[in-house]
Amino acid sequence: MERTILLRSLSCSPLACSRLFSRSAHRLPAHSFSRSHSRPIPRGPCRRSPHLRRWRLLPVASSPYSSSSSCVRFSGRYSSLSARAVATPTQPSPETFGVSDGVAEKYGFEKVSEEFIKECKSKATLFRHKKTGAEIMSVSNEDENKVFGIVFRTPPKDSTGIPHILEHSVLCGSRKYPLKEPFVELLKGSLHTFLNAFTYPDRTCYPVASTNTKDFYNLVDVYLDAVFFPKCVEDIQTFQQEGWHYELDNPSEEISYKGVVFNEMKGVYSQPDSILGRASQQALFPDNTYGVDSGGDPQVIPKLTFEEFQEFHQKYYHPSNARIWFYGDDDPNERLRILNEYLDQFDANSAANDSKVEPQKLFSKPVRVVEKYPAGEGNDAKKHMVCLNWLLSEKPLDLETELSLGFLDHLMLGFPASPLRKILLESGLGDAIVGGGIEDELLQPQFSIGLKGVSEDDIPKVEELIMNTLKKLAEEGFDTDAVEASMNTIEFSLRENNTGSFPRGLSLMLRSIGKWIYDMNPFEPLKYEEPLMALKKRIAKEGSKAVFSPLIEKFILNNPHLVTVEMQPDTEKAAQDEAFEKEILEKVKASMTEEDLAELARATMELRLKQETPDPPEALKAVPSLSLSDIPKEPIHVPTEVGDIDGVKVLQHDLFTNDVLYTEVAFDMSPLKQELLQFVPLFCQSLLEMGTKDLSFVQLNQLIGRKTGGISVYPFTSSVRGKEDPCSHLIVRGKSMAGRADDLFNLVNIILQEVQFTDQQRFKQFVSQSKARMENRLRGSGHGIAAARMDAKLNVAGWISEQMGGISYLEFLRSLEERVDQDWDEISSSLEEIRKSLLSKSSCLINMTADGQNLRNSEKLVSKFLDSLPRNSNAASTSWRARLSPENEAIVIPTQVNYVGKAANIYETGYQLDGSAYVISKYISNTWLWDRVRVSGGAYGGFCDFDTHSGVFSFLSYRDPNLLKTLDIYDATADFLRELEMDDDTLTKAIIGTIGDVDSYQLPDAKGYSSLLRHLLGITDEERQKRREEILSTSVKDFKEFADAIEAVRNKGVSVTVASPDDVEAAHRERSGHFQVKKVL
């Protein structure tokens, strides 16, 4: 579950459009699940959605994938292979929606205001619950992906993490659903398209979504009961489990801290970028609630008492302090009926007043903060970070100013060619940008920018460069082409409204709540058309300089509320923090009598016993579920026509896309020489960011921004079931309005054929940025790194991906950084050789998604594009058969928490794929691993993944305080399955939950893309039908039989762990020779 942090690294290619209009959560992603496509999102264990605020567009000129992990791998989950599309309704029929005053009256509501919002083709009504004052936005339209959310204002007074611990805890059982974790039951057995909760610095959100109305109302009821009547307020054990507690197995041992949030936050506090974000936020807002950490500081969390926790719930989780959102095609009358049942049980209280966020007064002079972060021992001097942060205003800004600031932000930072971003990266003073630019989702907006990977001496130079660049921009203004590129990009994304796998209704809710939560108008943020047109007009009339220069001057250059945060690497810090914790725990132990200790050991055992005891069947039955008859018997169909243009295979998907054309051009990578593989991610970046003979990189970038909705280039690799050779492609992905398809194909052609690999300095930046990104991933997503490493030991596709996005890639980047200066000619010709090997008509495949007429119109453009490609590549087909050596490895990094993995290829032991495997592996994740690794082990997450293409079955944990203990849990999985007793209800839920994954909600572009991947991997509709039938007919016997298959992981599995030096040493002592130790950071 998540809290938000104020700064976000720019390496994520933020887009202003999301800033302008989606004032939603997450700045700096603590872990980058959504972008690391190599692993499925362990949705349960995390209960969070990274990158809420980024609508998943293809960021212009920077691949969404290459920015964090340089290669894309297929997750292996069936879910990613299936699709359910939604088309935006062409003809809204607002009259059909709406609640009559009589109905509102009957359920105790009064209508406050009502509007038809054309931007989202919805009728929106704001109601007030008369008895309690609860406010409801009821949004009706034809979107089947229905969304509900309840939000409370929860400003904390200290860094004990109360809001965050409460967010976890209320989902652990309630009055009507008295089981351990109804949330997990919903994860297991519902068709939800979204299920999560987030903690912000000042609010807590509980959203759910589903396309099935019955399922949707089930989810709503469980969530409403959870927030208003949770068991956790009477049950100290939940508080201990989710928050913190002392653990002691035996009075002779040492006491330790345990708790899910405690460990989650230890992980956050191990990441330099997160520490920077927190330090910046706290220094910017020393006097109000943002000066403390709503997520919880691991050193402060243990100060929190159960009484304070109870009080906080009673005060703030109250209808008078609630804002509730309904969205979609369900009956708006029913919404009010359901709500009144809950709200009516309360009387109004003063929470709405008590929870008001006080604004921070502006400083009269700048402030400087120096903070240390835990670093590894390497003697790399360039490890400092510096970030400049401005608090822009004491009062909330008017809509027009806010919109202009968002636009300004995109102009300065939105594209790789945007001046502030470009100048900072080209300076050579640091590796990557930090600070998220304009952030406006809290009460007062701020602006942050800085660099990481800086040497101590260069810090003043970075500060000077930022200030001088801003001054220069204020004096000179922006290029007309740059303004046009930003305008087109923002408009395109608003009209496309592509929220990726994120429900559209949730994206709108988070936008609306960004104002509503501060008692402002919840309708305003949904309406972008008018202010955007006004801004456009102003720019056209007065010129962009007249619009933007005064903003830079007023809000940044002449604003004394500037906080400069400098981060220093400290090789001792991790050890000191651990020693500090140990010392406290020793003191605690010393202060206890023998009886106290015996009592603590007893309490520890009691908690564990409770955690490990399954819920009684009656309690489980309380959670409403669908039955198998509610489930469609056939997989979701994606219209796919496989044709041929000039001898090249072309896939066309006739889907309603609101006049946007989505296209992918895929080139088979198998002709590539093995030694060139590691250059591929940098090759992709070079294509988009180097420029041609006629166009500078800036011009090319602007052209893409002006003419298209974005282009990205990245490698895709996966095993293919039953084949030794992997499937490996270079994919160019682009989109534009259908009327501009000509420009789109032209630009793809320019990128592929005309870009020159001559800019040594830029290439050097790419290497440094990629290195910084990989190091960040290692700390934040160590489980992804461990998984990639295990895959690389077990199959060729895994090996390729690891070469382009794992530890091997990091090692390559480090050596390349040194080589760029001496061997540039050789490197440049390697890039050219990749192009020559890959680019050919004979190895090409085209995929297009749009409606029929637009598809037909594009055919001649495709033909023209293909004509320009070389007929055959000049490379002979090669075969990659490499793997990493199969030893167990412990990868040592400075961290307070570990990532523990173990995997084996179960096809190699004779297992034959059956659809039941999807049900079983999901069940193992949500029961056995959830209970043992997370609930009683104290890790933030534990899950397993079955890559059905390669046959690799892997176990992984996330922010885990344990190491060997977790491996033992993995090893006991087969026994868990053998001893499993399962009633019909549980089995049905497991099947339905799996179908929910398989039928995961997809917008049309995602449908077309999934279909392309299925085509590349040879997965037919017949096979999908067969797997579905196997899923639906899964029996308990299948579970028992699967035990034999995954026993291979225990017996023959390979283990890779990313862990702290102390834990690795301890594990080494206990099982000597078990790991090869590898120091990476």
Ligand SMILES: [Zn+2]
């Ligand atoms: Zn959490």
